[in-house]
Amino acid sequence: MSEEKNEKFEKDTAGTLNGPDGKSSKTPSKGSANKRIFGIFFTAILLLSGTLFSTQPVQSLLHVNDASNERTIDLEGFAWDITKNPVITVLIIPNPDLPGWRNDYVEDVKQAFKDWTICTAIFTAEHGYTYLNKIRFDIHVAEANDTANGNYNITVKWVARIDSRGAAGGTVVLSNPNGEITKVSITIPITVDKNGQIITLADDDVRNIMADEIGHSLGLGHSNYPEDADYGFYDIPSKVICHSSLDLIGLATVYEYLGQGWFQPPAKSTVSLQGTGITYHYMRNGM
Numbered sequence: 001m002s003e004e005k006n007e008k009f010e011k012d013t014a015g016t017l018n019g020p021d022g023k024s025s026k027t028p029s030k031g032s033a034n035k036r037i038f039g040i041f042f043t044a045i046l047l048l049s050g051t052l053f054s055t056q057p058v059q060s061l062l063h064v065n066d067a068s069n070e071r072t073i074d075l076e077g078f079a080w081d082i083t084k085n086p087v088i089t090v091l092i093i094p095n096p097d098l099p100g101w102r103n104d105y106v107e108d109v110k111q112a113f114k115d116w117t118i119c120t121a122i123f124t125a126e127h128g129y130t131y132l133n134k135i136r137f138d139i140h141v142a143e144a145n146d147t148a149n150g151n152y153n154i155t156v157k158w159v160a161r162i163d164s165r166g167a168a169g170g171t172v173v174l175s176n177p178n179g180e181i182t183k184v185s186i187t188i189p190i191t192v193d194k195n196g197q198i199i200t201l202a203d204d205d206v207r208n209i210m211a212d213e214i215g216h217s218l219g220l221g222h223s224n225y226p227e228d229a230d231y232g233f234y235d236i237p238s239k240v241i242c243h244s245s246l247d248l249i250g251l252a253t254v255y256e257y258l259g260q261g262w263f264q265p266p267a268k269s270t271v272s273l274q275g276t277g278i279t280y281h282y283m284r285n286g287m
C-alpha cells in the first residue's frame with residue numbers, strides 16, 4: 001500500500017458481490033435478490049479473517065466520467081418502496097464497550113439522518129421535486145449492544161476499527177428482484193489508522209461518514225467530485241460537508257416514481273445536473 005493512498009480514507013468501496021463494475025449502465029439489474037456491499041474491506045475485517053481484498057482498483061470505480069469534468073453521482077438501481085413502506089425505520093445500536101466510545105456518537109448519527117431530511121426540504125423548496133419530502137425516517141436507539149434488530153429497515157452499529165487501511169464506514173444493502181431495498185446495515189468505526197496513527201473519529205467525522213452511508217441506504221452510489229458529501233473517500237478530520245444539489249438530484253432520480261404514485265426502481269445509472277437548470281451548490285453552509 002502506498003503512503004499516498006493512506007492519506008485518504010475510504011468511506012467504503014463501490015464493490016458489489018454480483019459484479020465489480022460500479023460504472024453506469026442504463027438497465028436496472030433484474031433477476032435474483034441483490035446484496036450490494038459498500039465496504040468490502042470492512043466486511044473482511046468483520047469476519048476477522050485478517051484478509052484485505054485490497055487489490056481492487058477502488059479509485060477507478062469512483063470516477064465514472066473522467067472524460068469531462070462534469071460532476072456526477074451514481075445510482076445503484078434500487079430504492080425503498082415508500083408507497084408500501086411510508087416510513088423508513090432506523091435502529092441505532094450503541095456500543096459503550098468499545099474503547100473511545102462516546103454517547104455523542106449516537107447523536108451524530110441521528111443528526112446525519114436529520115441532515116438528509118433538512119437538506120431535502122431546502123432542495124425541494126428551491127427546486128421542486130417535492131415528492132422527496134415523502135422520504136421519512138423513524139429513528140430509534142436500542143439498548144446498548146442489543147443485537148435483536150427486529151424489523152427495522154436500517155440498522156447502524158459500531159466497531160472499534162474497520163481495517164488498517166482506513167475504511168471509515170460500511171453499508172450492506174439488500175434488495176429484492178423488483179429493485180426494492182429490503183434491509184440496510186451500516187457499520188462505522190470508533191477509530192481509523194492514518195499512516196500508523198490511530199485517530200478517534202470526531203463528531204463531524206461521524207456525521208460526514210454517515211452522510212455517505214445514508215446515501216447508500218437510500219439507493220445512491222458515489223459522486224465523482226471530491227468535495228461532495230457522497231464522494232467515496234474522506235479526509236479525517238474534516239468539518240461537516242453539506243449535501244449538494246447533485247446529491248439531491250440523484251435522490252430525486254432514484255425516487256422519481258413517487259411522482260407517479262407506483263413503485264418503479266431507478267435505472268442503475270449515473271446522473272448529473274445537466275439539463276436540470278440547477279447549479280452545483282451546497283444546501284446550506286456550516287450545518
Ligand SMILES: [Zn+2]
Nearest residue numbers: 011012212232
Ligand atoms: Zn460510500
